[in-house]
Amino acid sequence: MGEGTSARPQFLLLLFLATAVAAAEKGVGDACEGRGGAAGVCRLIGDCPEARDALRKGVAPATCSFQGFQPVVCCPAPAPAPSPTPAPAPSTAPKPPPTPTKLTPQRVATRMCTKYAEAVYVYITSFQIPKQTEKRDTCAIKGIPFIVNGEAADPDEFPHMALLGYGDEKAPTWGCGGSLISERFVLTAAHCFTRNGNPKVVRLGELNLKTTSEANKHEDFAVAQVLPHPDYVDSANYNDLGLVRLSRDVAFTPSIRPLCLQVDKDFGRPSAIASGWGYTDWTIREMSDHLMKVKLPIQDNEVCQNAYKTKSTTPSLRRGIEEESMICAGALNVRNDTCGGDSGGPLQIRLDEPYCMYSLVGVTSFGKGSCGTGKAPAVYTRVSRYVSWIESVVWPDEK
Structure with a gap:
């Protein structure tokens, strides 16, 4: 079969249409207004833990636009940093020795494995008012599969x-x-x-x-x-x-x-x-x-x-x-x-x-x-x- 001749699944068509609607909206880094009028910043949904938590609870975040399969959502703006407090006066008491910390950083291949696992999901935005974003599972592994005699x-x-x-x-x-x-x-x-x-x-x-x-x-x-x-x-x-x-x-x-x-x-x-x-x-x-x-x-x-x-x-x-x-x-x-x-x-x-x-x-x-x-x-x-x-x-x- 030549490239481009296959019919696309319905959900990819919906994603394309949703992207076209959102293309003229705000991009990553722009200021935005979230649910309830809260101030926010447009970010990819993968970079906004608050949006992912809301989705798990069935609440769709406000959508700014799309980048490929991923929606750009209105992520809550970070809270302002607290005012610095005066440093305490130095103590004359002897300090205890620091507790050693064992660091076990993940190697690159392991981190990339976690990153690529996100591609198991696609995000679909409906035309409802307000818009609803659905995280759809595309996993096609069939249990434990059992070439020659395969x-x-x-x-x-x-x-x-x-x-x-x-x-x-x-x-x-x-x-x-x-x-x-x-x-x-x-x-x-x-x-x-x-x-x-x-x-x-x-x-x-x-x-x-x-x-x-x-x-x-x-x-x-x-x-x-x-x-x-x-x-x-x-x-x-x-x-x-x-x-x-x-x-x-x-x-x-x-x-x-x-x-x-x-x-x-x-x-x-x-x-x-x-x-x-x-x-x-x-x-x-x-x-x-x-x-x-x-x-x-x-x-x-x-x-x-x-x-x-x-x-x-x-x-x-x-x-x-x-x-x-x-x-x-x-x-x-x-x-x-x-x-x-x-x-x-x-x-x-x-x-x-x-x-x-x-x-x-x-x-x-x-x-x-x-x-x-x-x-x-x-x-x-x-x-x-x-x-x-x-x-x-x-x-x-x-x-």
């Missing part, structure tokens, strides 16, 4: 999924997967830049490559730059991680928004979910038209080492399976697996907090022999090992 994904269930296209930008050949992690970057496998050449286009919001239904709301982005991990070597399977910088920022929608990065090695789950458009049958070697998902058990490193013992004698896996930078996932003797074409795609877990968000624990890297045979689990690059490098590239100005 299931078809539901619309908007994995809004971070990306497809990497090669060759002609207007008619690309899809060859790898990836995950949207910010407004400008997609995370994938570094071998997706070498074995097929550099990708030319990234598609987001795709569900089925052959349909043009309303559920298919994809958008294509030109590739501005590819950045393999600096320690990646094409002849080996280590440090198989890379970033794709898009040519323009992504506007988040219910179908297109980032997932979080797993910052801790241990994520406390016995299984994870892989998703992609890879081969559904190794003998046919054709990519799936529809996005697929499969639930895979996490395997102990010892199991993985034994499964890849013979390959560890080759240059590509000379150091064996390294637990700090690799994850093995997939049941032995069961035909659930990722396969060719899934490379670079996510191995993810659903988070309890923030709401309706996934955490990217692994990136599909390599397997052994024919996929889906149940002889060996697949190997994924462990994302937590590389978060510092990702942060330095994706959010260099965040501290």
